[in-house]
Each structure stands twice: as C-alpha cells, then as structure tokens.
Amino acid sequence: MRDALLWLRRINKVTLTVALVVIAAVLAFAAYGILRLSHAIPSHGDIRLEQTPIDIEAIRPRGELYVATAIIEEYVSQYSTEFHFGIVPEPHSCAQILRQKVSYVIDLDQVTYVADTPDTVIVQLPPLRYVASTQDSPFLSDDDEFWMDNMPSTNDMKREVEAKIRQRFDTPANRRKAEQNAEASIRLLLHQLGYVARFAPHIETEDNDSNP
Secondary structure: OHHHHHHHHHHHHHHHHHHHHHHHHHHHHHHHHHHHHHHHOOOHHHOOOOOOOOOHHHOOOOOEEEEEEEEEEEEEEEEEEEEEOOOEEEEEEEEEEEEEEEEEEEEHHHOEEEEEEOOEEEEEOOOOEEEEEEEEOOEEEOOHHHHHHHOOOOHHHHHHHHHHHHHHHOOHHHHHHHHHHHHHHHHHHHHHOOOEEEEOOOOOOOOOOOOO
16 A cells, blocks of 8 residues: 555656646747747837839820910912913912911820839920921912912922921920920829829929929
8 A cells, every 4th residue: 555655656746747847848839939929020119111112104194295285377478470472471379378286295105204202203204296287278379270280289388388387386485385384294193193293304484493
C-alpha cells in the first residue's frame, strides 16, 4: 500500500511537470506570435502614408478642343477689258466671295500631363492649330460667258480670299486669347475631376493672373 502511494505521487509530479512544460511552450509561442504581429502592423504613431500617383491616362481628355471660332466673309475682285472689233473697249468685273468658319483648335491627344502632387497636374499645351471650313463661295460677274472664256478657274481668287480671312483672324492678340481659353477649359475639366491644373508655361492675363 505504501509503495502504491509513493508511485502515485511520482506520477502526479511527472504529470505536473509535463503540464508546466507544455503551458510554458504555448505561452512562449503565443508571445513570439504577438511580437511578430506587432512588428508587422505599425502603431498609430508609425503609420506612413504613401503618395498615390495620378493615373492621368485614365482621365485624359481625347479629341479636339475648339477654343476660338468666328464666321468671316471676305472677297476679292478682278477687272478686265474686252475689245470689240479690236477698238471698242468694254470693261468687265467679277468678284469671288468666301464665307468661312475659322477656328483655333487644340489637339487634346498632344497635351502633356505630369503629376506634381497627388492632386496637382502640370499641363503643357501644344501649339494652336488654325482650321478653316468654307460655308459659301459665290462668284459674281457682269458677264459669265466672258469670264468663263478668260478665267475658267476661280481657285486662285479663292486662295487669295482665304489668305485675307486668315490675316484678319490669325493675329497675335487672337492667339493669346485662344490660349487663355484653352487653359480655362482644361483647368475647369481637371477641376471637375478633382485635380488642380498648373500650366507650363502659363499664359499671362492682362486683367487677372491670380489663377495658377
């Protein structure tokens, strides 16, 4: 009986020892896991906010932007003299009239965008492009048969009128205004998308240069 009690006590000691070892191992493993997790997740004071680059290609406007348009009508005239029987003069005149829609256009595919900050974009505009489309081109003359014989084509007169129309519209002042319109349009578009536009170079305005 005494031997049996001693044996039971020894068993209890061994069991207790094994249990303590197991508990210590579990606690050590748990502490190690918590330590690793604490290193993996930064504390509130260590949070680093990385800047998110602007994906400008996702919002890039496409196509053409008309920034200035006008309807202009011009004409050129031509005179000639017909001699009947070689001695009797008869004056003749004609006029080529042209009505054109003329515009300055920005090719939006050629606009350069560079992300400056998470909400600011540096914009560089391409050169303005002058375009013209003829709306009407009447030819007036005092004698259609005479001018058909002496000037079968009016293309030269049309080109002369086109040059006059462009000279009236395509001026440094109009180009400057058109570039300002282009800046304002793209600035508004990017603002609606949540971005601030800065232009390089920036077109100075005479009345107000407070906008970036």
